[in-house]
Amino acid sequence: MKRHLTEEELIEHQFKLASDEQAVGRAEHLAGCAECRERLEQLGQKFAALDLLAEDIPASEELISQAIAQAKHPAPRRIVPFGKYHWIGTAAAVLVVGFVLMMGNLNKQAATRRESAETSKSEAGRSASLPQVEEEPEMMLVAKELADESATMLEEALVSRQTARKSAAAPPVADTASPTDKFGTDPTSRPDTPTEADLYAYAPGRGPAPDTAGTRPVRLPTLEQEVDLKDAPEFGTQLAATVRRKLAGAEISEEPPFAPASAIELVTLPRRDDVQLTIYNSADLTLVREKRNLTLKQGWNWLQLMWANTLIDPTSLSLEPAAQAGKIDVQQLVFPARLRELGRWLIRSEISGQVPFEITYFTSGLSWRAFYMGTLSQDEKTMRLAGYVRVANNSGEDYENAQTRLLVGKVNVLDKIADLAKRQYAYDRPGMDTAGDDYDVSQWGFQAKNGDKVPLLGDVPIVGELFRAGDLKPKEIKKEGLSEYFLYTIEGTETIPDKWGKRLPSFDVEDIDIESLYKYDEQRWSKQAIRFVSFTNDDEHNLGETPIPDGTVKIYGQAGEQGELSYVGGASIKYIPVDEEVELNLGPARLVKVEPKLMSFETDNYVFDNRGNVAGWDEIRTWRIEITNTRALPIEIEITRGFGTAYWKLVLVDVASRAEDAISYEKHDATHARFTLKRRPNSKWTFGYAVTTYHGRRQGQVSE
């Protein structure tokens, strides 16, 4: 390479960005070219400046602790690819085949039925003493419920067969078919209680072999046919098919269940898939819209929602299917007695499977507020204004990847959401007479229309009577007056965990023309000048795209050659619509002083009435006002003087001769005059005026 290397080539060489071939050629050139070596060295020195920023920034212990605290939940485990373990699929297939064979071998199960029946009394007795089952924490799968249902039907059929058989061939045993225990729940429905189906269907080896009495015909009430146990394999197949047919074509009862028969029937809310927050700044109010996929079974479903330790307003809960709306009917939201901070929706579904639902509710504890930072230019003629919003979450609920909207405007809320959320019961206490004459809840229960007393928990003999449309008259919360608002939508989504806050940029506008003005008005701010900065929220001032929400403003000035920032003052601003002027009160000015002095006072022009009493007079006051500007910038100041009467006349006196010092005044209102003047940097100046005020009859004379 005969020519010298360019700067780009030297950069590529220095940072090893060139291809190998190019690098070799350039290295050879550099070896023989002192000039290029020198330029390379200079370039290296220049890039050495980058090392000034090379040091790491130490992460504070607090920051590290916060980061570690995020890992308090167990890390998600590695997902093992199913394809690597073919035996799992094989095992599943074996299980399925086994199940089919089991269905076909009911005759073997019959061998153990008698002994099982004899032992069932003790089993039932044991199960009756078991504590009430705990509610399952997560959503129960429909498949499980369907399996439970089919097992129950099979079980009923088998129990009937077994009972009929016992009556003919075995000595009578104690009654084991009692449907409920002392808790009012069916023991067989408990997951931890061995069911009859367990005992018969899944314990073929238990007990002695059956006798041959199985050849007797047995009546199956559910299938309404007689089956000889010799034909049991075929019967098993038929029974399974019948159950399947029954399940597939089952009619949904029109009568809604009063309450879930057991905790296992409950579906608890799964994780949310999507969430939108609309946070109001005028009230402690946030509208939450969530989307969750619920798995429903055909028929009646109970969906349980708990809001303990949150600030959700339970009276605002709403649930709507986002799909299949015609086949799903959300009938009612029930707040069971003695169960605090939970509600249960009763949903009638004509389909089975996953359905997206939209849940909306109000919560408190989420808030946002705007704040602004203004930086004045050195000549204080322009300002840079940056707006931020700070969103804080103290609602007790984590919101992940939430679409966040901020609403500006007045909302009239009749009840404070926080108060509603803190109630133990959503709508007053159970037993309070709030719902009309249909309720007689003197003893923690309802009086049904037919006169029967119905307990609030447990199995209920009468269903459908109590919760017909119109019976529940929940108190309405009126959230109204949603008008004249402006909605800010934060781009993308935000994750705002509970107890966290987040600051987000809203806008940042340079070169806003401002007017800086000092004001002096003793009646408003006593004897001190107040500094104001004003601008207009319009296009001319590079603003005006949106209203500016109320918030606090901090103003910084630039001082020194390097323009270091210094805090000048702060102010609160109200909601500023587009094209409205903003005036920021930055507080008392320390470098601008206004000192009025009363120089003389006299009275004149007395008027007397017929009796010789004073009926009118003039008062003449002469004032001298000294203005001191110790700032390095010229200032404009507005001095307002009040006279306590609408009858006054003002004459300037002692005015400096120079033209730039000329002042003028205007009548600000009936009782005030306002002087506006500009002062040079680092100057002191005085001006005077004499004001004559008219009293009594003199007022009338002056008016004429």
Added chain:
Amino acid sequence: MEETDKNLIDAHLQGDREAFGELVRRYGDSLLGYLTKICRNREQAKDLFQETFKRVHEKAHTLRSNQFKSWLYTIATRVAMDGLRRDNRVRMVSLNQQIDCDGDNCPELGAVAVAADCDDPSQEASKAEQKELVRRAVESLPDRQRATLVLAYYQGLSYREVATALDCSIGTVKTQMFRALRTLAQRLPDISGVAK
């Protein structure tokens, strides 16, 4: 013997919280420096720092190789780019940084503090000024170029690792790096005579 990053991740997946803490401490300083250089704003860098380690925690099970560092910077870069993309509507520059920042960790105050404490105040003041100029030069680069420069130059990642972190080819990395350096060659101050 110091545990490898991979061992720590594995321990973390087994529920060992100490292991995750060790990773945060091991890479905290350099990551915070990286994020601060990328997003130009200290407060935002702290937010992104939290977000990065949150994702590390959540995605730890997806780490297959032993390249934890480049994986960490991949996450950090994505988090930072998301943040910058959000902020590109309006660039967020903290005007109260001098008030909010915590003493030595604040670039501006740190520079002033150095100038006040050193033996040769004039030289240190000059250094602080040079540092500010360098900072501005780096911050003036487009996001992608700045990320490439910071990863390759300050964080010491190879071009291959940078390509992984930025999810692009090595050629793209080199192009971005070259453009960044070419711009900086025009904008960097001459620091000859200033102690580093």
